[in-house]
Amino acid sequence: MLKSPYDTDCITWSPQGRLFQIEYAMEAIKQGSLCVGLKSNDYAILATLNRAPSKLAEYQQKLYEIDEHIGLCFSGLTADGRLICKYLRTEALNYKYTHGTNINPQRLVGKLSDKAQIKTQRHSKRPYGVGCLVIGLDENGPHVYETSPDANFYEYYAVAIGARCQSAKTYLEKNYETFSNLSKDELIIHAVKAVKSSAQSDVELNGRSVxxxxxxxxxPFKFLTSDEIEATLSQLSQAMEVEV
Structure with a gap:
């Protein structure tokens, strides 16, 4: 890779108006694990495709609980993702201790974006090399947010990030208008379908890899068990066989 005099820190602009350090961080997300988020009127779901560094290693966890009403998954550098998870848990706990109620998910995502912004304003820092999908529940219903290293955040009906995410995005774009009134089980099937559509053919999908x-x-926020995920994958496989 060619050395550039404009990529030694994240506050030096190139003549073309680019910040290379932030672009590198965004590229780390594109190389990370697939993450999918979607919502209906009553539920929000996160689904991830876990990776193992080698055949001898266990799958790396990419999906975490922040509070009883908020969860997060991330794509990119695992160490940065765990740091962000710890920060969000601390902020949620402090808010509950101070105000006696759960923190609003958008407020928490805003705090994370403010923290990410600081990393782009000091030459001694670097941007977080991780993108996050956050689901949360407030008085208005469920929400799905995406955060990025450039300190922007967005709310979505459905979204996918990570390696080979375009296939999942295409599936979600075709079907998101039907999500509003779906039941919990139906929404889970769509989430797993989106993950399955982007998985490589040589990747084994099971209760540990998904x-x-x-x-x-x-x-309240909860993880599906391995048996529940296996049952959903089996149901999808049977449906595909019937279609064929």
Missing amino acids: SVAIVGRDT
């Missing part, structure tokens, strides 16, 4: 979590109006 993680799914849900939060809803009548459901």
Whole structure:
């Protein structure tokens, strides 16, 4: 890779108006694990495709609980993702201790973006090399947010980030208009389908390589068990065989 005099820190602009350090961080997300988030009127779901560094290693966890009403998954540098997770848990706990109620998910995502912004304003820092999908529940219902190293955040009906995410995005774009009134089980099937559509053919999908979590109006944040994920994958395989 060619050396550039404009990529030694994240506050030096190139003549073309680019910040290379932030672009490198965004590239790390594109190389990371696939993450999918989607919501209906009553539920929000996160699904991830976990990776193992080698055949002898366990799958790396990419999906975490922040609070009883908020969850997060990330794509990119695992160490940065764990640091962000710890920060969000601390902020959620401090807010609950101070105000006696759960923090609003958008407020928490805003705090994370403010923290990420600081990393782009000091030459001694670097941007977080991780993108996050955050699901949360407030009085208005479930929400899905995406955060990025450039300190922007967005709310979505459905979104996918990570390696080979375009296939999952295409699936979600075709079907997101039907998500509004779906039941919990139907929404889970769509999430797993989106993950399956982007998985490489040589990747084995099972209860360990795929993680799914849900939060809803009548459901505190929880992870699906391996057996539940295996049952969903088996159901999808049977449906595909019938179609063929």
